[in-house]
Amino acid sequence: MTARKLSIIGVPRRRVDGRAKVLGETRFADDIVLPRMLHCKLLRSPLPHARIVRIDASRARARPGVHLVLTGRDLPLEYGILPVSQDEQALCLDKVRFVGDPVAAVVARDELTAFEALDDIEVEYEELLTLATPEESLETAEPRIHDYGEEGNIHKRVALAFGDVEEGFAGADRVFEDVFFYEGNTHLALEQHASVAAVDPDGKITLWSATQTPHYVHRALAKVLEIPAAHIRVIATPNGGGFGGKSDPFNHEIVVAKAALELGRPVKICLTREEVFYCHRGRHPVLMRFKTGVKSDGTITAMHLQTLIDGGAYGSYGVASTFYTGALQTVTYHVPRYRFEGCRVFTNKPPCGPKRGHGTPQPRFGQEIQLDKIAEALSLDPAEMRLRIAERPDTLTANYLRVATIGLSECIRRVVERSGWKDRFRKLPEGRGVGIACSAYLSGAGLPIYWNQMPHTGVQLKLDRSGGVTAFCGATEIGQGSDDVLVACIAEVLGIRPFDIRAVTGDTDLTPVDLGSYSSRVTLMMGNAAIQAAERAKELLASAVARKLEIPSQRLAFADGRVFDVENPERGVSFQEAVCIAEAMHGTIGTVGSYSPPPSAARFKGGGVGPSPTYSYTAAVVEVEVDTVTGWISVPHVWIAHDIGRSINPTLARGQVEGSVYMALGEALMEEQTFRRLPARLSNALVHKFPSMLEYKSPTTLDMPLVTTDFVENPDPMGPFGAKEVGQGPLLPVMPAVANAVYDAVGVRIDEVPITPEKILKALEARASGKPARYGPAAFPRVEWPELLEVPPPWAGGDGRALNRPERKSAAKLETAPRP
Amino acid sequence: MTVGRAETRPKAPIRLRVNDEEQRVSFDSYKTLLEVLREDLGLMGTKHGCELGECGACAVLLDGEPVLSCLILGVECDGRDVKTVEGLAKDGRLHPLQEAFADLGAAQCGYCTPGILVTALALLDRVSHPSREQVKEALSGNICRCTGYLQIFEAVEEAMVASATRRSETETAP
Numbered sequence: 001m002t003a004r005k006l007s008i009i010g011v012p013r014r015r016v017d018g019r020a021k022v023l024g025e026t027r028f029a030d031d032i033v034l035p036r037m038l039h040c041k042l043l044r045s046p047l048p049h050a051r052i053v054r055i056d057a058s059r060a061r062a063r064p065g066v067h068l069v070l071t072g073r074d075l076p077l078e079y080g081i082l083p084v085s086q087d088e089q090a091l092c093l094d095k096v097r098f099v100g101d102p103v104a105a106v107v108a109r110d111e112l113t114a115f116e117a118l119d120d121i122e123v124e125y126e127e128l129l130t131l132a133t134p135e136e137s138l139e140t141a142e143p144r145i146h147d148y149g150e151e152g153n154i155h156k157r158v159a160l161a162f163g164d165v166e167e168g169f170a171g172a173d174r175v176f177e178d179v180f181f182y183e184g185n186t187h188l189a190l191e192q193h194a195s196v197a198a199v200d201p202d203g204k205i206t207l208w209s210a211t212q213t214p215h216y217v218h219r220a221l222a223k224v225l226e227i228p229a230a231h232i233r234v235i236a237t238p239n240g241g242g243f244g245g246k247s248d249p250f251n252h253e254i255v256v257a258k259a260a261l262e263l264g265r266p267v268k269i270c271l272t273r274e275e276v277f278y279c280h281r282g283r284h285p286v287l288m289r290f291k292t293g294v295k296s297d298g299t300i301t302a303m304h305l306q307t308l309i310d311g312g313a314y315g316s317y318g319v320a321s322t323f324y325t326g327a328l329q330t331v332t333y334h335v336p337r338y339r340f341e342g343c344r345v346f347t348n349k350p351p352c353g354p355k356r357g358h359g360t361p362q363p364r365f366g367q368e369i370q371l372d373k374i375a376e377a378l379s380l381d382p383a384e385m386r387l388r389i390a391e392r393p394d395t396l397t398a399n400y401l402r403v404a405t406i407g408l409s410e411c412i413r414r415v416v417e418r419s420g421w422k423d424r425f426r427k428l429p430e431g432r433g434v435g436i437a438c439s440a441y442l443s444g445a446g447l448p449i450y451w452n453q454m455p456h457t458g459v460q461l462k463l464d465r466s467g468g469v470t471a472f473c474g475a476t477e478i479g480q481g482s483d484d485v486l487v488a489c490i491a492e493v494l495g496i497r498p499f500d501i502r503a504v505t506g507d508t509d510l511t512p513v514d515l516g517s518y519s520s521r522v523t524l525m526m527g528n529a530a531i532q533a534a535e536r537a538k539e540l541l542a543s544a545v546a547r548k549l550e551i552p553s554q555r556l557a558f559a560d561g562r563v564f565d566v567e568n569p570e571r572g573v574s575f576q577e578a579v580c581i582a583e584a585m586h587g588t589i590g591t592v593g594s595y596s597p598p599p600s601a602a603r604f605k606g607g608g609v610g611p612s613p614t615y616s617y618t619a620a621v622v623e624v625e626v627d628t629v630t631g632w633i634s635v636p637h638v639w640i641a642h643d644i645g646r647s648i649n650p651t652l653a654r655g656q657v658e659g660s661v662y663m664a665l666g667e668a669l670m671e672e673q674t675f676r677r678l679p680a681r682l683s684n685a686l687v688h689k690f691p692s693m694l695e696y697k698s699p700t701t702l703d704m705p706l707v708t709t710d711f712v713e714n715p716d717p718m719g720p721f722g723a724k725e726v727g728q729g730p731l732l733p734v735m736p737a738v739a740n741a742v743y744d745a746v747g748v749r750i751d752e753v754p755i756t757p758e759k760i761l762k763a764l765e766a767r768a769s770g771k772p773a774r775y776g777p778a779a780f781p782r783v784e785w786p787e788l789l790e791v792p793p794p795w796a797g798g799d800g801r802a803l804n805r806p807e808r809k810s811a812a813k814l815e816t817a818p819r820p
Numbered sequence: 821m822t823v824g825r826a827e828t829r830p831k832a833p834i835r836l837r838v839n840d841e842e843q844r845v846s847f848d849s850y851k852t853l854l855e856v857l858r859e860d861l862g863l864m865g866t867k868h869g870c871e872l873g874e875c876g877a878c879a880v881l882l883d884g885e886p887v888l889s890c891l892i893l894g895v896e897c898d899g900r901d902v903k904t905v906e907g908l909a910k911d912g913r914l915h916p917l918q919e920a921f922a923d924l925g926a927a928q929c930g931y932c933t934p935g936i937l938v939t940a941l942a943l944l945d946r947v948s949h950p951s952r953e954q955v956k957e958a959l960s961g962n963i964c965r966c967t968g969y970l971q972i973f974e975a976v977e978e979a980m981v982a983s984a985t986r987r988s989e990t991e992t993a994p
Binding site for chain 2: 014015017018019020021022023024025026027028030031112187188189190191192238239240241242243272273478479480481651652654655658659660661662663692693694698700701702704707
């Protein structure tokens, strides 16, 4: 079999599920209607932090049309996405931890009846002190929001040192110290979470759900329902947008499964938009302090990063998020000595988790603004400086991340050229400006959520005499086009059309496990597994066709729906015929493929977060216009170049970049998940400031700028056909590029997002009154950091292991301390 | 567990035209047009993103005008004409808007797509060659969190050309 030009990969094409979407026939979770189906609503806590003293649901149970009321007693087992943070209960048993935490569920003949019955449930609470901010949580040991974690209300603390940063600072020409704040925001996927559960005729249970991670939901259900996983089927319906917001196992998913089992009838839940804001798992608010030493040419000698992370009320992915705030600084630019300290605290707010970029956009924001400040202080062009300090290909970074191909420099050159950077930067009239920033992102997390040595993804192929190919994979279609990638990879190998392949995905009964649509892992991992399965099928077919044509199988080509002799293309068989003779020769044709990432070079505790088979790179130039009277900011144009390795379907790849720019501009300019106190005469409770799409601002068609997208395509040996990720990385540079452009336009630094007109006006006022021309956090609070885990970088003779084993501070000491 | 007899709520019977078909439907009178379409007429193509008139996912055409079906009561639609995403394709053939949306990446997750398609349809019915600004203005009430809108604008413009071609073909046909 000979290599040939790619005919599907890299060609812009209608996605395989495109027709269904424009017909409105894509079946989302809330579109599922089953006979005898009942409806569920959740009663949510009106208090941010309280003990549950008593729940009386007798009136609700007696209400006509109500079939079942569940409370925490019915589902007491704890679960959570990470094995180290099993801290959620489907319905709160003893305690509520934020306004919106569910305490009871009503299942009724229709949604309205269930909703009305919520009012019949009496819950008596004993209020506890509310912890509203990370600073309060740091200072307040009691009451604890959770009785696990580091101590008090500190969920997770990490301290890592890769080389001696002090030595690096001493050897620097200049040392810069800056504090930044990144406000939290939420995914705002247009589809509200929905799930339907039904007991199968054989007594097993099926859950259809808008989830990005059916495999992890499967595991959580098995645990909480205490049913063998083999008797539970989770089907991930196509998600109406995910962005990380549907990556945790959710209480409503467990509740409807339990209710269906209790009642023997299908049970559905669809959350309201307000409830989706309470599910959250969105961007963590992060306060950060960057200390960076540089030579006069911009070369970094050392970097010390500290992050204080507001986790909200539960663990979620938070331990991973904490590490992610410190993981990727070294992947973008060469940092020879690096120290990172991160601290995640619990607060009485909806839990934060993974949103597009997971834990990395916040420090990326700080790092890229600081680089802009450094370039200015050193009188360097920030684009040229970045070219000088960009990490080099085939490098093991200070923190043991193995970087293969890097297209960053090319990305920078392209956006500089396309945007006319050299004629614009510091040359535009007052009120107009341009800014540049860069980023890197994982193409899939190197480690699974729970420790195991099994593959991260699997693909099964079924070929039969019809000539049809069915591809089975647990990957979840969340709109990103994973079904299209699956089909494209197989079609390319087998020389058939994508339309000839049926994709069956995201179904734990039918499809091999795929860990889920998160960490930009699906294209790379599933794609490699799909290629492996397709190559194996190709071999089976080739051996049979070779025998029939009496030629060596190496002479066969698979293209245009045929299998033929490359030396005599007329001689060959149709693909269908090839399957028939292969079926006759080998028996039923089925193949499998799987993928596991390469082992990580990091062998220190915490080194599991950050490794990836390869990293994508992005550079962006943003142009802004700022009205100095109103502070109003508009963005007319964004130039972005992304190192994608190779784009599988350029139409979809471009959509991921433009969608990332869109979401990034929302975060940069307007989106914020913030909280307020209700008036004392009500309850003084800490509530979401605006859990509605009207008040939670997101960009509309009128806010969207022109976007000039460029792909740097240098196929990466780790990727399927050379592809890297494109779904998350392109979001990262946009927020800091906006901030840097605002500085270019009006000369004030806005060191936090969102960058709103009020903040610009305050910074302009500060400048006018002789104060620093800046708006942003003043200081980083004192955090009691644990002893540093010392890991010498590769160039200091390190082998990826830590030199020391820091004593873990025991939380027990604190628990036995007298209560105030 | 015995479930008490649920009180019966008064049902509202209406007649309306949906996607060029006469329909009679009875439903609980508090229901919105969105709920009537999805729950009583089985037209699941129309989506909901907020049920408060904030996102545009539930847009349908009422007597040819785009409206948010989550803000209109079913009972208000007696005798009126409704078009939903299910009414765009004819005889198994996609509407030029649908072709263009599918081809050009204008639908990612596809959840906002039905609302955007009917809103764009109303625009093209009103203005045969809208400018980019008019397209943006017309779709400014439809939130899409996936695409960044640009491929949507391009798809509308592509469909505008395709529709014009189709129209001129029809006009010149004998």
